Amino acid sequence: MIKVLIADDQHLVRGALAALLNLEDDIQVVAECADGDEVAQALDDSGAQVVLLDVQMPRLDGLRTAQLLRDSHPEVKILIVTTFDRPGYFRQAFEAGASGFLVKDSPPAELVAAIRRVHSGGKVVDPQRAMLSVETRSNPLTEREREILALAAGGGPVSQIAASLHLSAGTVRNHLSNAIGKTNTSNRIEAARTAREMGWI
Amino acid sequence: MIKVLIADDQHLVRGALAALLNLEDDIQVVAECADGDEVAQALDDSGAQVVLLDVQMPRLDGLRTAQLLRDSHPEVKILIVTTFDRPGYFRQAFEAGASGFLVKDSPPAELVAAIRRVHSGGKVVDPQRAMLSVETRSNPLTEREREILALAAGGGPVSQIAASLHLSAGTVRNHLSNAIGKTNTSNRIEAARTAREMGWI
DNA sequence: ACTTGAACATGACCGTTGTCATGGGTCGGC
């Protein structure tokens, strides 16, 4: 019997997934969490062997939760589930020690198959995702551009970014302009967003 | 036995909800759709009595689907389900003829209760949502502001908006400035977004 | 009839933003 913990902030989805998995003879949902920061405690109480983590959660998201569990509960297998298939999520998931990555678009059968494979020590990659990830070119942004773009994502004015980096405003604008060009966007906000989606920052 | 149709673009969520509902003795999921434009056909084939519509769907979203079903299948009860509880969704759902509105944060028991109540001819409103909806002030935007804001949402330059309305660029900017003030935002894009979320456009 | 207030339209003003041309560093290959 495979003991599973489900972490998803949407109560309905959480319950529905539990119902789905409990239909399987060899799978049992032993705990549910609405946020990442409840997972560690719930793991100790329930003794789950596989953890299903949704990326989007209010306080502690799935990716950071995975990082923490990797240290505190290294024996537990982690399966990341997400609504949006951004290349950045995919990369970060495995860097955070996850054993599998699944999109919520996948058929239910794939989820149960993934849980079994992960439980037996294997890795799970949505083949469609893997293809897309390969063709995603590696980061074309320079160090400075990444740094500035990350700050620009906060929405603050250029002058503030410049001040915090001890640069002139013109320099910051220039780096942003380069980043905008490289991301095929037309302003800093879109540039920051797509860079994040591509896993470049 | 209550026959239910589920429309949700995420395969996993769809299957999980079906599993959850099929656990109930008096409820049976007879059809699943990945998009709103499949619903009418699936309804004819399955004879479902209650339709579960997710708001977010790629081609034909849940709200528009509800509008169409209201005419083509007036006897079918509609339950709108959504991830994000924007006041606009709530209002539009009932204008589109839905009998119920539920957020995916609700506990699973509330979903089955809602299906039973809707099936027996009642209306279902998440009490928490109803409160929030009442306190949402009615549309503070003027006719012109709404019109311009809707165009601005497309992201086009001011000059283009001005041309399509036969106005000067300055006038358009002025209306946008007013709308920005009324929405407590700091640029046209945010203003358009929150106006849409509030159901003002 | 007069006043008041709201919605609309317009142009001026100024800060912000993105682009460009330029120059100074560093690194690797010829």
Add this chain to the structure above:
DNA sequence: GCCGACCCATGACAACGGTCATGTTCAAGT
């Protein structure tokens, strides 16, 4: 050593965006 390629930094410049002050129209209230 020399040269080209690359990254970084900077200021000039033009375009865009939001705010403001002003003027007009129209409907409601007095």
